[in-house]
Amino acid sequence: MNVVYVHTHDTGKYIKPYGKQVPTPNLFSFAQEALLFSNAFNGSPTCSPSRASFMTGTYPHQNGMMGLAHRGFKLVDFNWHMASFLQSREYETVLCGVQHEHRFWKPLEQGHEAAKELGYTTHLTADMEGYQDSASLAGWDEENALKVVEYVRNRGKSGKPFFLSYGLFTTHREYPELTEEEAEGVYNPNYIEVAHGTFPDEKSRLDMAQFHKSAHIADACFGKVMEVLKEQDLFNETLIIFSTDHGVANPFMKGSLSDAGIGVPLIIRNPEAPASFGRVSDQLVSHLDVFPTICDCLRLEKPGHLEGHSFIEMFQDPYSKTREAVFAETNFHTSYEPARCIRTSRYKYIKYFDGEWTKYNLSNCDESELKERLIQHGWAEKSKEKEYLFDLYFDPAEGKNLVNDSDYDEPLIMMRRALHHWQKETGDPLLDGKLDYSPSWKVNKRSSLKPSSKNPEDYEQWPQD
Missing domain, CATH: 3.40.720.10 (Alkaline Phosphatase, subunit A)
Incomplete structure (x- = not known):
């Protein structure tokens, strides 16, 4: 074919x-x-x-x-x-x-x-x-x-x-x-x-x-x-x-x-x-x-x-199952924001790995009037949690973080272990700490608001070539 x-x-x-x-x-x-x-x-x-x-x-x-x-x-x-x-x-x-x-x-x-x-x-x-x-x-x-x-x-x-x-x-x-x-x-x-x-x-x-x-x-x-x-x-x-x-x-x-x-x-x-x-x-x-x-x-x-x-x-059979979970990750879009997630049919677990920066990385969001409105109303001052757990059966919109809910201790432990196992099996360099930067990468500062800023002060690295 x-x-x-x-x-x-x-x-x-x-x-x-x-x-x-x-x-x-x-x-x-x-x-x-x-x-x-x-x-x-x-x-x-x-x-x-x-x-x-x-x-x-x-x-x-x-x-x-x-x-x-x-x-x-x-x-x-x-x-x-x-x-x-x-x-x-x-x-x-x-x-x-x-x-x-x-x-x-x-x-x-x-x-x-x-x-x-x-x-x-x-x-x-x-x-x-x-x-x-x-x-x-x-x-x-x-x-x-x-x-x-x-x-x-x-x-x-x-x-x-x-x-x-x-x-x-x-x-x-x-x-x-x-x-x-x-x-x-x-x-x-x-x-x-x-x-x-x-x-x-x-x-x-x-x-x-x-x-x-x-x-x-x-x-x-x-x-x-x-x-x-x-x-x-x-x-x-x-x-x-x-x-x-x-x-x-x-x-x-x-x-x-x-x-x-x-x-x-x-x-x-x-x-x-x-x-x-x-x-x-x-x-x-x-x-x-x-x-x-x-x-x-x-x-x-x-x-x-x-x-x-x-x-x-x-x-042949749309009900056939080939996996129990999917995994996804972020590292950089424009700024450094290392995170990993695992999603099963019921649960979603997200973990952020940058302990030095807990606020939102706003340069990782494309420019729009929708974004500007949120910034005008305090988005830059808000912080992310280190971990998130969602029960998608009851909360498909992912609005309620259950990490601190004792009723969900068992699935939280299960998802943490499964994510860590996946990281080991796939050789995730985050397990060794912060990712090493190549000098050829163009990287915004985590505090930068705009992805395409022309101001060198908004960048950790800005290779001139």
């Missing part, structure tokens, strides 16, 4: 297949022809670490991507990357759009070099010149969708099987502005529910309305790719995967080990398992499990570095 992986930026589960009234009809139609995973989680709720975990089947502290690729973090072994692995198995490996596992996708020449080093044989990505700001990059996504369509049409069924990764910038901030007509029509903010954990008011509704527009554009791009696969009679010869990196770029979502940060959509169509079409699996799965599952679907021997567990049995 061919493999097509379509991924968005900062979308969380805010799409129609997950019950949200967000205009994503193509993804909804696709879900009805695929298997939807309702309890899928990433390896880290920040961009490059999440994507590196997906593409290598390993955790950030193992693969080296503990922070953002364009801030100097680097994979320890490019051969671990899915593109490199499939290229060595005689697949044509194709990248179009965003990859965030090595360097950056701009300027274009750097994007070409990075794609080649990751193992891609073909790089289709359009030049970003002419797209002046983040809000305009929805047009770049559309241009890249047309490049994917052209590639599939010209290729047809000839040659090697292919692995195609199509990465969209949407739904990353800044969102596209609404026209007057849109604001009174399909994206009318008056009738839009704000995201989980966001204070509802006029500004929040407008912000979410703009997210809706961004998601709608991403959905249209996804639809173009599905349409050309069907047109070329490749739809039933291709393993198709849709996901995103982490939660929406709101406070307490992206960058957070809450379910709003680590919970991701995962929808997979395995053409060899029609019994799975239109089904939902509620079992726990991790982004790290996708790589070994692809290997099983393609009947390829799994590489030895993988940490995930194949869930190929779920395509």
Whole structure:
């Protein structure tokens, strides 16, 4: 089979297949022809670490991507990357759009070099010149969708099987502005529910309305790719995967080990398992499990570095269980914030490891009016607990910390032990104390408020190259 992986930026589960009234009809139609995973989680709720975990089947502290690729973090072994692995198995490996596992996708020449080093044989990505700001990059996504369509049409069924990764910038901030007509029509903010954990008011509704527009554009791009696969009679010869990196770029979502940060959509169509079409699996799965599952679907021997567990049995039986818990971590987004979590079907346990800084790392939250409002009302003075325990049966919104509740002593001990065991088994360097910094990493101070500050005083390290 061919493999097509379509991924968005900062979308969380805010799409129609997950019950949200967000205009994503193509993804909804696709879900009805695929298997939807309702309890899928990433390896880290920040961009490059999440994507590196997906593409290598390993955790950030193992693969080296503990922070953002364009801030100097680097994979320890490019051969671990899915593109490199499939290229060595005689697949044509194709990248179009965003990859965030090595360097950056701009300027274009750097994007070409990075794609080649990751193992891609073909790089289709359009030049970003002419797209002046983040809000305009929805047009770049559309241009890249047309490049994917052209590639599939010209290729047809000839040659090697292919692995195609199509990465969209949407739904990353800044969102596209609404026209007057849109604001009174399909994206009318008056009738839009704000995201989980966001204070509802006029500004929040407008912000979410703009997210809706961004998601709608991403959905249209996804639809173009599905349409050309069907047109070329490749739809039933291709393993198709849709996901995103982490939660929406709101406070307490992206960058957070809450379910709003680590919970991701995962929808997979395995053409060899029609019994799975239109089904939902509620079992726990991790982004790290996708790589070994692809290997099983393609009947390829799994590489030895993988940490995930194949869930190929779920395509025959969605109730099949492959793991008891998932794990995720943070190290850096822009500033140092080492934390680990374990999530079972009932409990979530989070532990922060930086004893020198107990306040929130505000530069690890993307800029928005939602963030500014919280800062104006004292967010910078608030502190995090060292540990959190949540009973998700009674508190799915993760609002009540049970660490000091004696009724939960037994699950707390169990979760602490399980997390520590996972850290030992995976060689987590946090067990030896504070992480050592590479001089090539760009790192904000923990007290910094803005991730993209131009003031050197806001940085612990700012490599000038």
